[in-house]
Amino acid sequence: MGSALAQTLEQQGHTVAVVDQDPTAFRRLGSSFGGRRVTGVGFDQDTLREAGIEEAGAFAAVSSGDNSNIIAARVAREMFGIENVAARIYDPRRAEVYQRLGIPTVATVRWTADQMLRRLLPSGAEPLWRDPTGGVQLAEVHTSTAWVGHKISRIQEETGVRVAFLTRLGEAVLPTSQTVLQEGDLVHVMMRTDEIDKVEAVFAKGPEEEGGH
Numbered sequence: 001m002g003s004a005l006a007q008t009l010e011q012q013g014h015t016v017a018v019v020d021q022d023p024t025a026f027r028r029l030g031s032s033f034g035g036r037r038v039t040g041v042g043f044d045q046d047t048l049r050e051a052g053i054e055e056a057g058a059f060a061a062v063s064s065g066d067n068s069n070i071i072a073a074r075v076a077r078e079m080f081g082i083e084n085v086a087a088r089i090y091d092p093r094r095a096e097v098y099q100r101l102g103i104p105t106v107a108t109v110r111w112t113a114d115q116m117l118r119r120l121l122p123s124g125a126e127p128l129w130r131d132p133t134g135g136v137q138l139a140e141v142h143t144s145t146a147w148v149g150h151k152i153s154r155i156q157e158e159t160g161v162r163v164a165f166l167t168r169l170g171e172a173v174l175p176t177s178q179t180v181l182q183e184g185d186l187v188h189v190m191m192r193t194d195e196i197d198k199v200e201a202v203f204a205k206g207p208e209e210e211g212g213h
Contacts, residue, residue, distance in 0.1 A: 002062045003025075006033065016036075019048070023039045059085045063088075066089050090109050144206040147203070154207060165188050167188070168182060168184070187203070
């Protein structure tokens with residue numbers, strides 16, 4: 001995860017430093033990685049200084065140890081004043097505690113389990129974002145295969161939602177009204193919170209018979 005994160009950030013134009021106790025782990029970064037490679041413990045202040053934390057805009061603690069990650073995240077925030085800090089936590093119960101302490105956490109086991117369940121037992125709508133009033137939300141909606149081959153314009157017309165984007169073969173796609181739904185597409189929509197049940201039912205049922213128009 002650390003190498004993937006580092007490579008993605010560098011590809012987006014950011015300067016990245018990677019800290020790891022095991023120098024052989026840097027091989028995962030590949031020969032094209034141009035950032036710093038610092039051997040040491042992620043919560044050691046001298047190691048962090050060597051990595052350039054005093055000039056850093058963000059810090060991610062993604063080692064395999066929950067305790068190490070939370071200590072490193074707290075050191076980055078409390079000792080060096082880094083505002084954008086995140087810690088990967090495997091234990092979801094710990095993640096909730098640390099979240100309350102003000103350390104943003106990514107509970108990988110819970111997130112992964114939720115994503116797996118979405119694929120194994122697809123149903124309903126999975127909220128991704130809500131506006132501050134709670135009246136509108138962005139959600140991934142389970143979509144009947146009966147919608148495959150139909151245009152986004154028809155889906156929006158019959159469901160009353162706005163299709164915000166599709167996930168197609170792992171890539172996000174911004175659809176137009178002429179975009180046709182393909183098999184395997186994940187549909188993410190903007191809708192009113194009080195209409196979730198109605199929207200879920202229409203997506204699960206499929207389009208109305210052509211003769212009904």
